[in-house]
Amino acid sequence: MFPREQAAWEAERENLAAVLGRYGVEVLRPRLLTEVEKAAGGSSGYANFFVRDPWFTVGAHVIEGGLQFPHRRHEVLTSRELLVERVMPSAAAYVALPSPAVPQAGEKNGAGPFLEGGDVLVLDKHVFVGESGMATNPAGREWLAKYLRPHGFTVTVLPMPPHVLHLDCAFGLVREGLLITCPDRLPAGPPAPLRDWEQIEVTEDEAAAMATNGLPIDSSTYITDPEFERVGKALQARGITVEYLYFTVSRSFGGAFRCSTQPLLRVN
Structure with missing residues (x-):
């Protein structure tokens, strides 16, 4: 519908993949939704913007989650062939959250x-x-x-204000001892294991524009948008190499570099 914006959006993703490749990261790409999968969304519609949300890894555990918005509930299908190909032959566990319950009368998205x-x-x-x-x-x-x-593993819940979609829109880990946080979005502050870490604070407006949603490639390299040059300079002052990539179109959909990636395996 918007060919110029579409081309710019795809270029943002290609540029991100190229930077990751330069640092030795193997980049796997999810496929598109098929027409049948799109139709399965019915009146709710469909989406496939960001690969961060439908599944994730914790150590040697690959976990398919469950998305609250009905139009996003088929997103995991675009990655599943990659997961089956890479995870099933490995020693990693591969599990899935129980399917969300069907919304009952008066419920918006159901009980989960x-x-x-x-x-x-x-x-x-x-x-x-x-x-x-x-x-x-x-x-x-x-x-x-x-x-x-x-x-x-110990799971710690971090409450956030109701307008914040995800935790990575409120704070992000850069390296051991250093994080980026939006105090307005994390009213209780960082969790106990991180209380002594140095914090680079961003405002509500900066967080809304995705200032906390950069991507650490390793302990000394971080990707962010030139929009957040103030944050980038603070990182550089602490010895971090900052890779700047324009991500304007992606950010307009409510996500940035972390949202656009999902580590399957981390290697030292």
């Missing part, structure tokens, strides 16, 4: 359970899960905690 990758940040054996009411809900978070507990 809902669990979205944008709400999940992992630091060693700590798993931080954001809850604002827009995406992950208590049922999804409790399922994750129950599944991961025997494997030594």
Whole structure:
């Protein structure tokens, strides 16, 4: 419908893939939804903007989540062939959240359970899960905690204001000892394991534009948009190499670099 914007959007994704490739990251690309899959969304419609949300990894566990908005509930299908190809022959576990319940009369999206990758940040054996009411809900978070507990992981819930979609729209990990945070979106502050970390703070307006949604490639390299040069300079002052990429169209859909990627395997 908007060919100029579409071309710019695709170029943003190609440029991101090229930068990741330069740093030795193997980039896998999800396929498009088929016409049958689009039709399955019925009157709710369909979407396939960001690969961060329908599945995620915690250590050696690959987990398909459940998306709250009905038009997003088939997004995982575009990645599933890649997951089957890469995960099934490996030693990693491959599990899925129970399917969300059908909304009953008077319910907007139903009771869930809902669990979205944008709400999940992992630091060693700590798993931080954001809850604002827009995406992950208590049922999804409790399922994750129950599944991961025997494997030594601790799940900590981070409450957020109701207008914040995901946790990575409120704060992000840069490297050990350094994070970016929006205090207005994380009223209780960073979780206990991160309280002593140095914090680069951003405003509500900067967070709404996706200032916390950059992508650390490794402990010394970070991708962000030139829109956030102030944040980039603060990172550079702390020894971080900043790769700037224009991501204007992607950000207009409510996501940026972290939303556009989902690590399947991290290697040192």
